[in-house]
Amino acid sequence: MPNSLTPLKFDKPVCIVTGGSYGIGDAVCEKFSSQNYRVINLDIQANPAQSKAIEWRKCDMSISTEVKICIQTIIEQYARVDCLVSNAGIHFSATIEDTSEEDFDRVFDLNVKGAIAATKAVLPQMKSQNNGVILYMASDQALIAKHNSFAYNMSKAALASMAKTTALDYAKYQIRANAICPGTIETPLYHKAINNYVAKSGADCNQVHAEEAALQPLGRLGQASEVAAFSYFLASEEAKFITGSLQVIDGGYTTQ
DSSP: OOOTTSOOOOOSOEEEEETOSSHHHHHHHHHHHHTTOEEEEEESSOOTTSOTTSEEEEOOTTOHHHHHHHHHHHHHHHSOOOEEEEOOOOOOOBOSTTOOHHHHHHHHIIIIIHHHHHHHHHHHHHHHHTOEEEEEEOOGGGTSOOTTBHHHHHHHHHHHHHHHHHHHHHGGGTEEEEEEEEOSEESHHHHHHHHHHHHHHOOOHHHHHHHHHHHSTTSSOEEHHHHHHHHHHHHSGGGTTOOSOEEEESTTGGGO
């Protein structure tokens, strides 16, 4: 039997999810937790309904120094990090003319710089393990353009680029990096975007939802649980030859 001074050995794989309190992030946390991962959710707010097995740590992902300290603390505690799901992000709808410098910085500070900070924080540990998976939650907008989406579109394309360059630079350490590109997924972020559009345009909310569903070849919106299941697959041994890729889960939207 170990004595009280014996260091604890943490055998569970560790997954860090940024922006994991709601929507896709919440579903990802729940999926990995259900598969016996120790899941740490970095978000500015907690979700009271989230499983108590998921550790929430308050972290503003738009502040790089805060991200670095938070992740370093996790690694010091558990001595491993097996997967990073860089999911934290905000949506902003506007053309280039209607996007102020402040708006642009706000989107990129969270969507891109937050992902950079998280990646930099986990890489030393993953390199020492000679193993690790980094998943960037990009968007179908990493592949195509959409109206009134100048800054957001660019931020998601940046994440796709990060997945490719990180995959190449760290393949020698058996670290895999991929970008997940969801299409229209029914999440709080989706509903917020629709509500903002309805408020500005005066359109009928139910009609807008129906039109969004009709735009998808499969005739419906995607669900956060489907993206979470795909994320888990990409982190698993079954996907160990997949790296540097853009993985689309959009109901066929970008094939049109």
